Amino acid sequence: MVNKSRITIKDVAKTAGVSTQTISRVLNNRPDVSPQARERVEEVIREMGYAPNIIARSLSSGRSNIVGVVGFGLEYYGPAKVLTGIEKKATEYGFSVLLALLDQFDQEHIERVLTQFVAQQVLGIIWAIPGFTDSMEIIERAVDKLEIPVVLINRNPIEKKIVVAVDNHSGGRQATEHLFQQGYQNVGTITGPLTWWEAQERLAGWREVVKDQGKSNIDRLIFEGDWTVESGDCGFEALFSANPDLDAIFVGNDQMSLGVIQAANRNGLRIPEDLGIVGFDNISEAKFFFPALTTLHQPARRLGGLAVTRLNECIHKIDLEVCYQSEENRISPELIVRQSSTRFG
Amino acid sequence: MVNKSRITIKDVAKTAGVSTQTISRVLNNRPDVSPQARERVEEVIREMGYAPNIIARSLSSGRSNIVGVVGFGLEYYGPAKVLTGIEKKATEYGFSVLLALLDQFDQEHIERVLTQFVAQQVLGIIWAIPGFTDSMEIIERAVDKLEIPVVLINRNPIEKKIVVAVDNHSGGRQATEHLFQQGYQNVGTITGPLTWWEAQERLAGWREVVKDQGKSNIDRLIFEGDWTVESGDCGFEALFSANPDLDAIFVGNDQMSLGVIQAANRNGLRIPEDLGIVGFDNISEAKFFFPALTTLHQPARRLGGLAVTRLNECIHKIDLEVCYQSEENRISPELIVRQSSTRFG
DNA sequence: CTGTTAGCGCATTCAT
């Protein structure tokens, strides 16, 4: 009872000379208040500096205005932008954002954060954590138990749940097709950790196109990195020594691409003449790499916003069909062509 | 009254055959419950999958477990890490994090977000927004009105408020001293936008050291950038053409340093032989720049954690003296020496 | 249009 003697609806009612109900009506913009009363109340509210206690409102009305967001890896460009998109759109819809970050995906940690959110009476949850093969099932089970709407971001679809994601498969295809179109013949790939769904999808896109080109024995053209600049560097060395005729690489992200550029330089290869490179992410530096990096732009912010929109629809039970099945839930990344891949530009 | 018929404390009490009080006591780990009763209740709770309604708890007890965090620019490395640090430490203390992002700093937006937080009954607020000269006063006034604890991050001190910040001035000094020690003679600087407090402080540190070296007419050695790679590139061109004898640059962040490296290469300058460079931030790529970048490591995560620690102390009125005046509130960045500045390494 | 009554789920008195 650490009551800061904050002003309550009662105080306002008393000084305004009306009942608390009228105040409540004004606060909630109900139509059934006389203009005079409304005006008077609004004035008193302003004068007293009154702000309604949202906690009490939630308890009373049985619904909060809070959505829970479970995030991961904000140090990375993508996740941070997704979160930004979520927050912006949430504010637009009048939601507050309760944030929890997770970096371990065992059952205990997952359930703790979900339980906490449920206890906080969130309206819905956005699971903004990239899909990992080794935690998929645990998460599916945990999420399945929830009785509130959930939207998941950047993972493979789950039955009866809404998943919004970048179409990484399409991204892989676009990158690889572009390289072949530019006349490169031997297109390798450096992937992210293959425990990541995103990395797998990008690889699958690459694989499809390479096979379409009639190539065989292509596994030697694959190197699994770990998203870091360093692993891009290593990856190039490994691929290049195993495939002396290598002339292009689709790299799983922009940071690794930077490593590839360095390693290529060190090995006396010119980019894009001797080696074509396409990255993924379009981080803000990519434009200024030397040479400027061709890459796939991920509409991360839009993705975050879409997650909130879907959650909102779910909460208000609007267009549920569309909500679950919309093609829009899979957003295609956009190829940004720059110098690193344009041999005949 | 969208009652999802969630299990309440009453249900648990009924099936456990005790009063709601006993349940409440068990939940709050009160000592005055018999071991048998406790065990029984805990079992029932587990069986029923009961989770206490935090909203109701907050209303009843008059205190929430929520802290409000106002953030900015998560796409950037520093702010994202600060937020990560905040979340981690908050979870440690048992706080939930309510997140709001702001990108405009006029009175209306500022007051809206603060009012919202107050209405949500947050225990305290962390203002994790870099200081801008043009919004300092508005913010001070807005924050001053609050009756709950506030901790501000990375701005100049305010009377009667807690500010935790990286010692950017020291960072500027360290970088510049290091360059002179390495034998460079004409050390310029490329700053961030000077509306940023951080940029100003770094510049001031540089200025002090340069003056100590007996240099005069030093304004021509300053270029104001905007944190982007591109502006680092421009900055180098501008400084180099105005100062042909320039042989080192303290650059306000790592991204601009990348631009400088590119521009220097283009102009046929070798790094570090002809040009020494020190950046700021120690982004994860810095180690892999070519050459590897000497830079100041910002303990952003620790900074976020410290903000929460201070807030917690404030909330519980622990060590208030220390809280406000501690030297620790100003965290010194650490110089990471790499190749870009070691001429005689 | 407005006021009255009741209750959201829990913690905090007090009793016992």
Place this chain on the structure above:
DNA sequence: ATGAATGCGCTAACAG
């Protein structure tokens, strides 16, 4: 060690 009564600040349902 336990239970009964009371109220947190607000909204919902009803009455007028």
